Amino acid sequence: MILASAPDLLVVGEAADGADAVPAVRTHRPDVVLMDVRMPRVDGLAATAAVTALDGAPRVVVLTTFGLDEYVFRALEAGASGFLLKDTPPRDLVEAVRVVARGDAMLSPGVTRALVERFAASAQDGRRAAALARLEPLTDREREVLVAVGRGLSNAEVGRSLFMSEATVKTHVSRLLLKLGCSNRVQVAILAHDAGLLESR
Known part of the structure; x- marks a missing residue:
């Protein structure tokens, strides 16, 4: 009801649980999927991984009751573009779908920092070495954009912060995703944190 009330959004299908998610996506080809974390048969984590692995995969927004639900972190690693709490105000839910559909992650800066810090808490040294190795092909300008995205x-x-047009930023972000093998901005942010590039920020 909330999503259908927006004139620019169209609800094309619903799935009863994670097991029905992949067939529903194949049938309806949505731009954005709202995925519950805890579901019977197949949970949101497995369903997110399966959906994001499809050709022409939609962007996935994970819905959860808890802001620091461990399943959410794993879902983001599986390719989700962000998450929302289930008590998110209707207006914010609609706007989040629009933001993700445009190609941005719909996480606030504070939430992004909390997520990447949680990801980097374990095995930090090994993750840092691996992250730094992945960043080697980047130009200096791409590294600046990486930090800003992070x-x-x-x-x-x-x-505004790097004195570039928004179109130029989009080009740099697209190159970052390609060079780093990331599927979305959240994974880029995690990589920047793992590499230690955000510690002085």
Whole structure:
């Protein structure tokens, strides 16, 4: 009801649980999927991994009751573009779908920092070495954009902070995703944190 009330959004299908998610995505080809974390048969984590592995995969937003639910972190690693709490106000839920559909992660800077810090808490040395190795092909400018994305900035905010047009920022972000083998901005932010690039921020 909430999503259908927005004139620019169309609800094309629903799935009863994670097991039904992949067939529903194949049938309806949505741009964005809202995925519950805890579901019978197949949970949201497994369903997110399966959906994001499809050709032309939609962006996945994970819904959870708890802001620091361990399943959410694993779902983000599986390719989700962000998460929302189930008590998110209707207006914010609709806007989050729009943001993710545009290609941005819908996490606030504070939430992004909390997520990446939680990810990097274990095996930090090994993760840092691996992250630094992945960053070697980047240019200096791409590293600057990487840090800005890691801080949770939108494309417009990155452009203002680095004196670039939003179109140029989008080009840099697309190159970052390709070079780093990341599927979304959240994974780029995690990589920047693992590499130690956000510690002085």
